[in-house]
Amino acid sequence: MDQKLEGTPKATLRLAERAVTRSEVSNDWGTRLQWSISRDGKQIAIVGAGLDLTFEHPDTTPGKYEIVLQQFHYVNYKKDKEGQFAESKYINVSEPVAYTI
């Protein structure tokens, strides 16, 4: 019996200057949470979302930044040649927030 993750996890984000504060995740699957950070449309960093609900990305390179919370959606255990999940992936569980430096 493999676990089946149902429902849709959701969190809301609040932006104060460059600091992003997330709510608790509803329908939390319990899998890993991470922040995905993009600048000018290109992903530049992934940071594990620790226990602190507030996150501030340290990069101050000029550009338009967008941050979103993601959670790992496990669908099956299949792996690629590098031992990474082949079909299970991270999905966005919040709306993105954006700021410009």
Next chain:
Amino acid sequence: MLHIGNQYLPLCSGGTRRSFLQVGAAAMAGLSLPNWLTLQAAGAIDEKKAKIRNCITLFLVGSPGHLDTWDMKPDAPEDIRGKFKPISTSVPGVQICEHFPRMARVMDKVALIRSLHYSTGASHENGQRWMMTGHDFNAANKQPHMGSVISRLYGSKGDLPASILLPTAIGNTGTTTPHGQESAYLGSAHQPFILGSDPALANFKVADLEAPGGQSELRVEARRKLLQEIDDVQRQVETSSTLERDTAYARAFNLLTSPQTKKAFDLNEESPKLRDRYGRNTFGQSCLMARRLIERGTRFVTVNQFDTVFGISCWDMHADGGSLNNTYADYEHVLCPQFDLAFTALLEDLQQRGMLEETVIAVISEFGRTPKINAKGGRDHYPSAWTNFLAGGPIGGGRVIGSTDKIGAAPHDRPVEPPQVVASIYQAMGIDLETTMLPGPGNRPIRLIDAEPIRELFS
């Protein structure tokens, strides 16, 4: 007092122990020991008044590698220390894996046993039997699960079974030998009740608690009465199997017809926020259900985190490229976060409800994993050293019992064997291992476990 005598009982390690069996002469006047034990076995003890603590066992099927979880060796060579980094915890000097940040905050409630080991076969089933019965495998003398022992000695506190397995029994983990989760010679009346379905799913229902298709509860009750009338006729010749079957039927009907017992399994009575806190997955919701069942009278709940090791994401990190292709990715993205969330939710929930002092939590698994990472980037079975842990009840938290060598290959000090963990669980539940005997095979009284509890857990 009447001393029945000294009995020299061999231990698994080959040593012996003298035990005294004392019987109050005034109470037992005129009774022989076998008759006294028969009375005890037949329930002369008022089971509903038996005051022992409860136990929730979380069995991490597949078995996490100790070097990647709770006994990290950051100074070891790269092909031994693995990918993950240790983090500090609420206990100075104690570090655990970075992927257990919540657990790191509550280590003051947890007692780690880092020097577990055994020397018999490295199959999953062998480890399961060792850790859930306290005994090695003997096909001619199968041993009962801890929960079955509790059921036999202390019975149920109410309509719920004394011992329950969530969410389902362990199935295929490699061999066809028993998994140590059966009642063995204690009889079918003391088999654990198995939930048999996934409490995390929206369409969850307990199949065995639903009236058979097309039958109303009135018809079920009518059938029960008819069965009882038939049994009354047969009762003129009572045998142990009849009594045993009666207990099993009574239990089954209670489960099927009692609104209270059905409610015990209804997670919709819990707030969505609490269900989220445990994690909306099979393991998390099973831990939440375990708390509910203990709260409502079950004495011993076992949560099997998985029911197999093949074709699913689980701790069995062989990285074999086939049906055992679990890798560091499973630990990082799925297993460690889900365990961290559920285990700490259970601890906090029990504490907030005032239940932690009366509930022993045992987190156990089959073995450790090979110190040297294999050619495919995984680790294989390794019973020579691993870490399990206990919390709750009288277990002293914030401590580490034993240690392993520099590469986690063998106990360095205070080696601990599985029977000692089982003895510790029994002691933590409040059972006096010196005086409490179990009706063994052929109704011979036997000790619950031939081992001493780990004293450092209780000091």
